[in-house]
Amino acid sequence: MKYKKRTPVTKITIQDVALAAGVSPATVSKVLNAVPYVSAETESRVRAAMDRLNYRPSSIARSLKIKSTSTLGLITNDLEGVFTMSMMRGVEEVATQQGFSVFLCNSYGEAERERAHLLVLMDKHIDGVILLNGFRVGERPAPALPVGNIPVVYLFQYTHELAVPSIIPDDFGGAVMGTQHLLDCGHRRIGVINGPANYEATHERLKGYRQTLEAAGIPFDPALIRAGKWYESSGYALAHELMSQPNPPDALFCMSDSLAVGAMSALRERRLRVPDDISIVGFDNRAFAAHQTPPLTTVLLPLVEMGRLAGELLLQAIQTGQQTGEIHRVPCQFIQRASTRLTA
Template identity: 35%
Template sequence: MKKITIKEIAEMAGVSKATVSRVLNDSKYVSPEIYSRVMKVIEETGYKPSFIARSLVNKKTKVVGLLIPDISNPFYSELVKGMVEVANKYDYNILLCNSFFNQKKEMDFLKLLWEKEVEGIIFMTHEITNKHRKFFEKYTRPTVTVNRKFWGFDIPNVDIDNFLAGYDATEYLVKQNHHRIAIVRAPLSDETAGVERYEGYKKALEDYGIDFDEKLVKEGNFKADTGYKAMEDLLELDSPPTAVFCVNDEMACGVINCVVEKGLKVPEDISVVGFDDIPLASMFIPSITTIRQPIYDMGALSMELMYKMIKGEKVESKTYVLPHKLVVRQSTMKNE
């Protein structure tokens, strides 16, 4: 079936292409008689206006690009929910790109978002590379990062104080009389979960006079199976930990599963603290003591900042730090 063009619509209605464009975009006044005539032809022909063509006329796509590493992680799902609801408020759409931690895919998506003329990009990645830096040196439209500082660039970031959050989680365990406290951190290429939360953990140990033990440090990739494997390794130590701090809740779930399957109990034998407070944390058995990030609010704020930048309003290029909270549940207890 031949696709009808705007030129043909104009000829059939006896008007100019500019008049048809005004009717489609509701951009300038058109008399009721001409409006009805054009709409009648559109309805009779089943004409569908091109989104790209309309966006070129308006100079606006009303689309924001969103690049995340793993939508299957409940943290990102909640974050996206906050962004989408704010985008809907302003009649904007979000083009979601999910890289599954594949750096080549991330770069392909960034190029795609540029080609699609999105009005801005909200960017999250587990590691900022030189390729990312080269891209954003050339990209001139609004950009916001979440949970990731982009050093040397004029880009606002929405986050919590990850160092302090790691400190608070560890300090809580110390005050519960734990002295053999392990950590399941993220790779050190991850500035927040791999470095800042880990540094907070080490600082808390130092402040309370507890010797740092490299054997109590394990690395995961945010998935439950890596938490499980980390706990297996920890239980094989001559002196296993009495508590474990995991830098996300999914790995905490894996740690707890491992402890239980090895015939031990949480929290009677080993206390476990997670991070994020995803919905599963409160429903897991035992429910997980965790650091609550205001995930929805972080997503909502990032989109609010994006909209302001698109509108040309001044936004300070700094980290917008939202408050975190330690939520105590059943997975921890005082060490006797």
């Protein structure tokens, strides 16, 4: 049990550096900010003084003057959500590139907390906020900003009501890709295992499936469609349901990888081989999709890319002071693996 009395650390200021380098604080500030008109000789003297004194500029003082903290806020409904982290990584990537930090806040889905976080963030003078949420149809958009007005972008949720950019995946397009691939493989009876109806994504994806089918001249058969929760257990149960019909599907399009995993275990129980007897396509491209047997063909939800776009749009809004209320649909990406194959 050692004790450590922290020394009062007389913070090195720009003044100290100036003194040590024999110049004025203004000059030190210039080299800090790469402002022209300081001679190479002076600059190196200042630089030397800086690291001799181990100087680190106070971003607080800087922020006070220039009115920017170089910090973005990111408030999420569910920090533990399976998609959250990937989007955050995208945001952080572009933020870091431009010298911004990201202040993460978890609202645990409570409007109260979200408001409180927003308030604190604004008091801290962050430059902009990303509101990150899973969206459900009928749910009202996140509350308008409580005070002031700083740039905001909606991520993984959207709104028409605010003049704020929204970023969502192109679920429709993703479903088109998955369906088209199964058609290309030669399948004609493609079953669908979908998620719950209170997610807008489920409707978009079903629409993509349906339109692709119809474009190929194949009639839509409601008997091939099932919906449940997003999880494995639903996939398992619904696959059994679909396959025990008189005229069962020859391919399954599962609207989440979890559903697909559940479905695969049902198929295994029915002694159906994937992809020899039946093809299966997932959605999301979760990490585990690649490690299934067989590795799952799936549609990638462009989470990192969405995060990047959110960061870019926000940074742009901060710099230009303008933002538009557009809805950006980021395209999905088809990932071919081994759970599908050309039929004879």
